Amino acid sequence: MQISNIAVIGLQWGDEGKGKVVDAVAQLSRYVVRYCGGANAGHSVQIGDQKYALHLIPCGIFQEGVLNIIGNGVAFDPEVALGELAALAERGLRLGPDRLVISSAAHIVMPWHKLQDSLSEAALGADKIGTTIRGIGPCYADKATRTVAIRAGDLTDAGVLGEKIARIAAIKSTIFAALYDAEPIDADAITDEYVEFGRQLAPMIANVGPILRSAGGKGERIMFEGGQGSLLDIDHGTYPFVTSSMVSACGIPGGAGVPPSAVGTVIGVMKAYSSRVGAGPFPSEQDNETGQFLRDRGHEYGTTTGRPRRCGWLDAFAVRYAVELSGVAELAVTLLDVLSGLDELKICTGYQVNGQAMTDYDPAALADAQPIYETLPGWSQDISQCNNYDDLPAAAKAYVARVEELVGIPTSIVSVGPARHQTIFRQSQIEELS
Numbered sequence: 027m028q029i030s031n032i033a034v035i036g037l038q039w040g041d042e043g044k045g046k047v048v049d050a051v052a053q054l055s056r057y058v059v060r061y062c063g064g065a066n067a068g069h070s071v072q073i074g075d076q077k078y079a080l081h082l083i084p085c086g087i088f089q090e091g092v093l094n095i096i097g098n099g100v101a102f103d104p105e106v107a108l109g110e111l112a113a114l115a116e117r118g119l120r121l122g123p124d125r126l127v128i129s130s131a132a133h134i135v136m137p138w139h140k141l142q143d144s145l146s147e148a149a150l151g152a153d154k155i156g157t158t159i160r161g162i163g164p165c166y167a168d169k170a171t172r173t174v175a176i177r178a179g180d181l182t183d184a185g186v187l188g189e190k191i192a193r194i195a196a197i198k199s200t201i202f203a204a205l206y207d208a209e210p211i212d213a214d215a216i217t218d219e220y221v222e223f224g225r226q227l228a229p230m231i232a233n234v235g236p237i238l239r240s241a242g243g244k245g246e247r248i249m250f251e252g253g254q255g256s257l258l259d260i261d262h263g264t265y266p267f268v269t270s271s272m273v274s275a276c277g278i279p280g281g282a283g284v285p286p287s288a289v290g291t292v293i294g295v296m297k298a299y300s301s302r303v304g305a306g307p308f309p310s311e312q313d314n315e316t317g318q319f320l321r322d323r324g325h326e327y328g329t330t331t332g333r334p335r336r337c338g339w340l341d342a343f344a345v346r347y348a349v350e351l352s353g354v355a356e357l358a359v360t361l362l363d364v365l366s367g368l369d370e371l372k373i374c375t376g377y378q379v380n381g382q383a384m385t386d387y388d389p390a391a392l393a394d395a396q397p398i399y400e401t402l403p404g405w406s407q408d409i410s411q412c413n414n415y416d417d418l419p420a421a422a423k424a425y426v427a428r429v430e431e432l433v434g435i436p437t438s439i440v441s442v443g444p445a446r447h448q449t450i451f452r453q454s455q456i457e458e459l460s
């Protein structure tokens with residue numbers, strides 16, 4: 027029997043609460059696959075009173091019977107992954123190759139990538155991108171260069187790995203000395219460290235494409251777990267203030283090694299307001315009391331870097347663009363509880379640029395965009411214990427209904443808090459979710 031796969035992606039600038047939604051949907055799947063980004067992501071899952079913050083390991087690990095896969099499109103940092111695996115093991119969750127597999131074609135984040143990320147950002151000064159300094163951009167740049175890249179498959183052969191590290195470290199040392207007056211890279215120390223990483227990870231490294239491409243024929247569902255958010259997509263986001271991989275659903279076939287037809291039903295995760303970390307345009311930003319209210323109530327501090335997030339009103343114009351880009355079928359609206367206590371709520375429905383209304387959302391033309399707002403009444407009740415949609419205050423339901431109208435698709439999940447039980451399921455195209 028052919029069943030539809032599911033993709034869970036972010037519709038804003040990341041931090042939408044994808045981890046929680048992935049955890050909720052993972053039980054319907056045999057595989058959970060990360061297809062983009064790397065340890066720049068920070069996915070939070072709360073189970074009972076236990077909180078987990080995952081950066082590289084897919085959020086399907088909390089469901090038994092799910093095989094979690096790190097796809098070829100991920101910038102894989104073995105040091106972070108092993109740290110995360112050790113921390114999970116300490117908490118009683120031991121993951122072997124029956125629970126986690128890493129694509130042999132995933133590119134490896136090396137120490138020189140992190141070094142280059144930080145040197146480049148420091149050199150850019152006020153013009154910096156505001157990256158997470160996890161080496162993501164330099165790793166993908168080397169992937170495209172090809173001659174200076176190391177892939178997960180290389181970790182399994184100490185001879186090949188040592189030769190590559192020696193050769194690439196010499197090239198990087200020359201470039202970093204010229205550009206940044208940096209010290210030479212210690213290739214021997216890196217080789218020792220990465221040979222050991224390879225020894226520990228080798229049982230989990232495999233050619234994962236065939237596993238995923240044969241899943242449909244066996245009636246096994248795949249869930250694709252997005253990282254970051256669509257407005258940070260390398261091609262379709264607010265370039266150059268983006269991350270370095272294709273994080274919208276457009277990146278799934280390439281980043282997981284499946285045909286476009288395998289993407290399935292796309293669930294777009296959208297927080298009930300907006301936030302952004304790092305530099306770049308953010309037309310509905312509230313650099314004022316409202317922004318501070320959202321930051322405090324929403325605990326808007328980076329899971330990966332701890333940086334305070336910029337906060338603002340929901341930008342439904344941008345979300346509609348992200349929905350259309352990825353063919354999103356239904357919304358998961360998260361952090362709705364954060365809005366409780368605001369007298370009125372604004373939603374950005376479009377922009378004025380040079381006195382003209384922008385007709386089609388253009389992520390490259392946001393520098394001078396002035397938001398056009400619509401105002402809705404707020405609600406004062408605490409909604410964090412609501413587990414039935416009908417129990418939400420009328421103003422909260424009206425807010426969700428207006429969002430649906432503005433972005434053009436229905437809501438299947440409403441989240442009112444971090445815990446699993448703080449999740450309201452509504453009508454969904456995915457039968458088991460309804």
Ligand code: IMP
Nearest residue numbers: 040066067068156157158268269303304
């Ligand atoms: P990079 O991905 O570390 O190169 O950072 C590029 C931009 O993407 C910066 O503005 C980061 O703050 C942002 N970014 C990267 N990953 C995430 C994420 O998971 N959530 C939110 N923002 C992110």
